[in-house]
Each structure stands twice: as structure tokens, then as C-alpha cells.
Amino acid sequence: MSRPPLAREKVLDAFEAILIDDGERAATMDATARAAGVSKGGLLYHFGSKDALEEGVLERLRTLVADDLAEMAASPEGPIAYFLRTSVMQNDPLDRAILSTSRLAQAGRAGAGEALRGVREQWADALRPHAKDETALDLVMLVSDGLYFNNALSGGSIPGPVPQGAAMDALIALVERAAKK
Amino acid sequence: MSRPPLAREKVLDAFEAILIDDGERAATMDATARAAGVSKGGLLYHFGSKDALEEGVLERLRTLVADDLAEMAASPEGPIAYFLRTSVMQNDPLDRAILSTSRLAQAGRAGAGEALRGVREQWADALRPHAKDETALDLVMLVSDGLYFNNALSGGSIPGPVPQGAAMDALIALVERAAKK
DNA sequence: GTCTATATACAGATAGAC
DNA sequence: GTCTATCTGTATATAGAC
Numbered sequence: 439m440s441r442p443p444l445a446r447e448k449v450l451d452a453f454e455a456i457l458i459d460d461g462e463r464a465a466t467m468d469a470t471a472r473a474a475g476v477s478k479g480g481l482l483y484h485f486g487s488k489d490a491l492e493e494g495v496l497e498r499l500r501t502l503v504a505d506d507l508a509e510m511a512a513s514p515e516g517p518i519a520y521f522l523r524t525s526v527m528q529n530d531p532l533d534r535a536i537l538s539t540s541r542l543a544q545a546g547r548a549g550a551g552e553a554l555r556g557v558r559e560q561w562a563d564a565l566r567p568h569a570k571d572e573t574a575l576d577l578v579m580l581v582s583d584g585l586y587f588n589n590a591l592s593g594g595s596i597p598g599p600v601p602q603g604a605a606m607d608a609l610i611a612l613v614e615r616a617a618k619k
Numbered sequence: 620m621s622r623p624p625l626a627r628e629k630v631l632d633a634f635e636a637i638l639i640d641d642g643e644r645a646a647t648m649d650a651t652a653r654a655a656g657v658s659k660g661g662l663l664y665h666f667g668s669k670d671a672l673e674e675g676v677l678e679r680l681r682t683l684v685a686d687d688l689a690e691m692a693a694s695p696e697g698p699i700a701y702f703l704r705t706s707v708m709q710n711d712p713l714d715r716a717i718l719s720t721s722r723l724a725q726a727g728r729a730g731a732g733e734a735l736r737g738v739r740e741q742w743a744d745a746l747r748p749h750a751k752d753e754t755a756l757d758l759v760m761l762v763s764d765g766l767y768f769n770n771a772l773s774g775g776s777i778p779g780p781v782p783q784g785a786a787m788d789a790l791i792a793l794v795e796r797a798a799k800k
Numbered sequence: 801g802t803c804t805a806t807a808t809a810c811a812g813a814t815a816g817a818c
Numbered sequence: 819g820t821c822t823a824t825c826t827g828t829a830t831a832t833a834g835a836c
Contacts, residue, residue: 445801461727463644467830478831480802488830542773544725546642551772558780573789576782580765580790581758585751587768588761591732599739601757608754609761616797626819647811659813661820669812 446484450472450494454538459593462545467491492542496553497533503557506532507564512524517568518578518618521561522610523525525582526600527589538591558583574617581613627665630655631675635719636782637674640774643726648672677734680716684738687713688745698749699759699799702742703791706763707781708770721771739764748800755798762794 452474456465467488471481485491506524513520527533536557542550562579569575588600601609633655637646648669651660666672687705694701708714717738723731743760750756766781773779782790 459727461643461725463726467831468829477803479804482831483801486831511785519773520657540772541725544642544722545644546640546774554772555780562780569733573786576786577762577793579780580769581761583765583768584761584763587764587771590768591721591735593727593732599736599760601742601754605754605757609757612754612758612797616793624819648813649811658821660822663813664819667813 439613445474445476445480446494447519449481449484449491450498453491454495454534457538457541458534459460462541465541492547492550495535495538495542496549498531499539499553499557502532502535503560507560510561510564517565517615518614519610520564521578522582522585522613523606526602526606534590536586537590540586569617571619574619577617578613580618581609624665626655626661627656627675630657630662630665630672631679634672635676635715638719638722639715641724646722673728673731675712676716676719676723677730678736679712680720680738683713683716684741688741689743691742697795697799698746699795700791702759703763703766703794704787706766707783707787708766708779714770717767718771721767750798751800755800758798759794763791 449470453465453470456469456473467481468478470491471478474481481491485494510517510520510524515523524532527537536554539550539554543554556581561582562575565578566575569578585600630651634646634651637650637654648662649659649701651672652659655662662672691698691701691705696704705713708718717735720731720735726734741758742763743756746759750759767790769779769781
């Protein structure tokens with residue numbers, strides 16, 4: 439388990455940024471290379487194809503989700519509140535990986551869609567023991583999906599019509615009242 | 620208010636189908652023309668540019684939403700239940716227009732994002748009088764967004780991890796208990 | 801490891817025949 | 819109205835120099 443080369447990470451950061459801000463179509467290898475400050479040839483040394491570049495994002499997502507599941511389990515406010523609170527865009531590495539993967543999935547990349555479904559399933563499994571029943575679990579998952587969807591539309595930077603601050607606290611309380619075991 | 624030519628509608632149908640099934644990048648004028656059974660030149664007679672083709676989808680969306688708002692207001696089960704129930708993919712013209720617009724929005728088309736936000740606002744305005752408070756309204760809107768997001772990921776044809784049948788009834792009951800005035 | 805140059809394919813759009 | 823032919827730009831990928 440060695441630390442990956444810095445240039446590789448810089449390329450992935452740039453690729454994610456373009457995916458999030460301008461969409462899948464704008465996230466070309468050329469644009470990614472330019473944004474990462476390398477040449478196209480340099481990029482292709484680290485990622486031999488567009489597919490490999492996209493797979494790099496999925497790999498990153500899987501790693502970050504594993505970390506998040508550990509934090510969720512240890513969270514003092516409880517997994518459901520933690521899960522909902524971290525479903526709003528904080529622009530952290532996990533948010534960016536999910537948003538990027540969501541762009542790839544909506545562009546028809548099959549692997550990205552599967553990755554996203556897998557991640558959602560992991561979260562559902564972790565939350566199930568804390569929910570009243572399957573309906574309550576559905577509610578929690580869908581509210582979280584809704585929060586992400588709005589983030590996905592607003593591009594990650596512009597705030598969407600998503601509850602923040604006190605409104606978010608009230609929403610969490612409402613969902614917990616309806617869903618918590 | 621004259622009925623638009625049939626070929627125009629066939630082209631829009633084809634464009635939406637490719638957007639939904641294969642993503643924005645695959646929805647080229649060439650592929651759209653082929654799927655609609657016309658030549659590229661034929662398509663360009665009806666829609667002079669890619670922008671015009673996309674605007675055609677947005678126009679369609681606005682018309683269908685206006686119809687839906689009227690049906691929602693007249694619904695016997697009440698607007699909230701109607702809204703949630705019709706948030707699951709039924710593959711009707713409105714679903715397809717929203718999904719198509721969502722693909723365009725995620726591809727960075729500014730007009731599509733604005734259209735979607737506008738539509739969401741219209742629904743929220745219609746539901747507000749029936750919700751306990753703004754938090755309850757947030758809950759209803761986010762559950763609906765979540766349902767659409769899952770549909771968007773699964774491509775419109777493959778069923779996503781979304782409650783159906785009795786599970787959907789239970790979810791609607793739960794949300795209404797938490798949110799209905 | 802990172803670069804330039806280039807091959808190949810396909811996108812959007814125009815011109816003009818029928 | 820609908821077609822074919824073609825122009826121009828740009829995407830992914832390869833070859834090979836440094």
C-alpha cells in the first residue's frame with residue numbers, strides 16, 4: 439500500500455473539477471491535462487486511456503466511502519443524523535468523488551452507475567439497524583439522494599435549494615422522529 | 620396555437636430517448652436523426668442547431684409541467700400524495716422530459732439547470748399550502764428529488780432501488796404523517 | 801517521466817441538389 | 819421538406835524525441 443505519485447492525484451483532482459463544474463463532455467483528456475498542468479502525453483503516462491482515468495475516480499470513491507462508513511459508525515450524534523448532515527455538499531473529497539461519479543453515470547458509463555449503486559447499498563446496510571423498518575430506511579435514503587441530486591444540479595459550487603443551518607437541523611429532527619428506531 | 624408537425628415531435632422523442640438511455644454525449648444530431656428516421660439535413664430543417672434541439676426539450680417540459688400542476692391541484696388523494704406517487708418513473712412524457720432535461724443540466728447546459736429549478740419551484744409553491752411548515756415541505760421535495768435521482772441513475776428503463784407498490788404506499792403514508800398539515 | 805507531432809474518427813454546421 | 823456532400827473543429831490515442 440504505497441502512496442500514489444503526486445502527479446496522478448493532481449490529474450484526478452483536475453478531472454473531477456471539470457466533471458463537476460462543466461460536465462462530462464467538457465472533461466476531455468486535453469482539458470484535464472491543461473488544468474492539471476501537464477501535457478497530454480504526461481497524462482497518458484499515468485492513465486493510459488480515458489477509461490483508466492474514469493476508473494481512477496471510481497477507485498478513489500471506494501476508498502473514501504470506506505473511510506466514511508467507519509466515521510459514521512463512530513459518530514456521537516448517531517449514524518442517521520451523521521448520514522443526513524454529510525449528505526449536503528461540503529465540497530470535501532468524498533462529495534467531489536460522488537458528484538464526479540454521478541456525472542459519469544449520467545453520461546452512460548456503466549461502471550460508474552454500478553459503483554454508485556454499490557455505495558448506496560453499503561450506506562443502507564449500515565443504517566438499517568438504526569431504522570424503524572424498511573419504509574423508514576427508504577425515507578432516510580431518499581432524503582439523502584435528494585440532497586445530493588440538488589447539489590449535482592447546482593454544480594457543486596452554487597448553493598442549490600437545499601436546507602442549511604437551522605433548516606437542516608429541523609429537517610434532521612423531523613426525519614429522525616419519523617424514522618429512528 | 621397550431622399542432623406542431625409530426626416529424627418535429629418524432630425528432631424530439633428520439634433525442635429524449637438517446638439522452639435517457641445513453642447520456643448527453645451519445646445524443647448527437649447524427650444519432651438523433653438516425654433514430655428518428657430522418658437525415659441530418661432533415662433534422663436541421665426542423666431544428667437549426669443543437670441549441671434549438673435542446674430548447675425544444677425545455678419547451679416540451681414547460682408545457683407538460685403546466686398540465687401536471689393542474690392535475691395535481693385536482694387530485695382526489697391530495698397534492699402531496701399525488702406528487703410523491705408521480706415522482707416514481709412511469710415513463711410517461713413528463714418523466715421523460717424531466718430526465719432528458721436533467722441529463723442536459725448535468726452536462727453543464729445552463730438553460731436546462733434553470734428550467735429544472737423553475738419547475739421545482741412551481742411544485743413547491745403548489746405544495747406549500749398543504750405542508751405543516753417549511754421543514755415539512757423540504758422533506759416532501761427532497762423525497763421526490765431522491766426518487767427522480769434514482770430513476771436518473773438507472774437510465775429510465777431498469778428499475779432502480781426505489782420503493783414500489785406496497786412499499787411506496789407505506790412511504791407516502793409515512794411522509795404524509797410527518798409533513799401534512 | 802514528460803514532451804511534441806500526428807493519425808484517425810466523429811462532432812456540429814453549411815451548401816446546394818431534388 | 820428532405821436529401822447528399824462537404825467543411826471545420828476537436829476528441830482519443832499512438833509514435834517517438836528528449
